[in-house]
Amino acid sequence: MSDAFEIATVSALHCVLEPHDWAFDRQRGAEIDAHWAARRAEIPALFDGPVLLAHGVSRGNARESATENATENATLGVKFFATRFSRFLAWRDFGFPDASVYNCFSMPALRSADGAFLLGEMGADHSAAGAIYFPAGTPDPSDLRGGLVDLEANLLRELEEETGVTPQEVRLSPDWTIVFAGPRVACMRIAQSPLAAAELEARVTARIATQKKPELAGVRMAARRADLAEPRMLGFIRRFLEPLLPE
Incomplete structure (x- = not known):
């Protein structure tokens, strides 16, 4: 995968659910099933539940920044479709062979009063065990609101499930x-x-210690750019945090 990242600032998301004939699933079903069986043998806790991936991402009213590798626009439009976690996992593990599909998800960048960001280390039962990033989860049908996919609700749900921090305890950026x-x-x-x-x-940390099956093995605080050198931190997380942290 390329290490090139693009940053956009939008004021709203418009995420819809619509049917999609995913050729990757249709054409490589037996291979996907075999991969799922192998992954389940490694991590029995994996669950083949329904998830939502995207088959269209559009950025209307965009304008390029002259000073940064950034784009500002009003709304991000996303077309989601329903699949199963085994299909998503194979697509990811096989190196994202279908370039027309995206893993579009929300993340709360939990920031302390003194400017540090809280990151989670994924637990041993997670499909990305050991990776370090913000609390997050692939959208699923529980995030549907009248035919729309509510990524803000997904963001707040994942924040509370993984960290115990409730929506009432944080102020979201606009x-x-x-x-x-x-x-x-x-x-x-x-x-x-x-x-x-x-x-x-x-x-x-205390919250994680009380959970029977925590998603997180632990947390890391990123207060300065030097903290981003952790090799297990996902590249796009590092790119997001770089301009927000002091040297």
């Missing part, structure tokens, strides 16, 4: 920051906490 990273489209909003970094880290 705009979305979209990071285009090849087949990944990360839709991020800063979730501002009133807690200092040490307090926020201690609280989430």
Whole structure:
């Protein structure tokens, strides 16, 4: 995958669900099933539930920034379709062979009162065990609201499920920051906490310790750009954080 990232700022998302004939699933079904069986043998906790991927991403009213590799536009339009986690996992693990499909998801960038960001280390039962990024989950049918996919609801749900931080305890930034990273489209909003970094880290760590099956193995606080050198941090997370942290 390319390390080239594009950043956009949008004020709104318009995400719809519509049918899509995914050739990758139709043509490589037996291979996908075999891959799923192998992955389940490695990580029995994996569940083949329904998920939503995107087959169209559009950026209307865009204008290029003259000073940064960034694009500003009013609304990001996304066309989602329903599939199953086994199909998504194979597509990801096979190197994203269908370039017409995207993994579009939301992420809360949980920021402490003193400017540090909380990142999670994915647990051993996760399909991306050991990777470090913001709390997140692939959208699924529970995020549907009258035919629309509500990524803000997804963002707040994942934040609470993984960290215990409730929607009432954070203030979301008004705009979305979209990071285009090849087949990944990360839709991020800063979730501002009133807690200092040490307090926020201690609280989430304590929460993880009480969970029987936590999604996170632990948390990391990124307060300075030097903290982004962690090799397990996903590249698009690093790209998002670089301009937000001091040297």
